[in-house]
Amino acid sequence: PDLRFCRRDFGTVINADASSPQGIExxxxxxxxxxAFPEIEGTKAFVVDTSRVYEAMPIFNPYRKGRLFVLFRHPVERAVSKYHYIKIATWEKNYKPELKDMTMMEYAQSRHCYNNWMTRRLVHKMTPGSELTRDDLDLAKEILRRKALVLFTDDMAGSAERLRQYFFWSDEALELNAEQKTCLQTHIYLEPMNVNPHPSLDSKSPEWAAIRE
Structure with missing residues (x-):
């Protein structure tokens, strides 16, 4: 089907899925x-949500350039969240029912646990078994330093404000209006989206250390 826009409670989306190679293509x-989507106000800028940064680059062109921002979560916390999520998320492509009978330690030592995922993605070493070096880490850090606006999930309010200023989504000199403040308060604190509540993992536990390694 052709590209179309869809209105949702949290805003407006375009029916283009950039999470897979097929969707990007x-x-x-x-x-x-x-x-251009004249039905949507202010469509000069739109957000492409993807982890496949390099594959998605051809979506943009010299007349409509992309600007990269990355929202980081602590890598161990992200791995723990993945453990609890993909064993129940029957609607996801990466649903893994075998994790239901796997302990956290078994998960940490399995192929299902992240292995420097972000570094691998940035330096093109996603092939299983490929070795990472210190040079790879330094390159990944340099790419982020030079090319990306770095944000953090443990400061969502601050991240939202930095995004607002970085993309000129509103005049820096103007404070948020009441509707914008309500939107941020609702989606960041009161009813956060895409959240899967689960037990936290002690940062001094053997499981935490195993995931970190």
Whole structure:
């Protein structure tokens, strides 16, 4: 189908899925960056949500350039969250029912646990078994330093404000209006989206150390 917009409670989205190679290829083929959606106010800028940064680059062009921002979560906390999520998320492509009978330690020592995922993605070493070096880590850090706006999930309010200023989504000299403040308060604190409550993991536990390693 052609590109279309869909209104949701949290805003407006375009039916282009950039989380998979097939979705990215479709967005490129349908020339997402060259499209205008007059039905949506302020469509000069839009957000492409993807972990496949390099594959998604052709979505943009010299006349509609992309600006990269990355929202970081503590890597161990992210791995723990993944453990609790993918064993129940029957609706996800990466659903792993075998994790239901796996302890946290078994998960930490399995192929399902993250292995320097962000560094591998940034330096093109996603092939299982490929060795990472200190140079790879330094390169990944340099890419982020030079190319990305770095944000953190443990400061969502601050991250939202930095995004607002970075992308000029509103005048820096103006404070948020009442509707904008309510939106942030609701989606960051009161009813956060995409949240899967689960027990926390003690940072001094053997499981934490195993995941960290």
């Amino acid at each position: 479709r967005a490129i083929k349908l020339k997402l960056s060259e499209r």
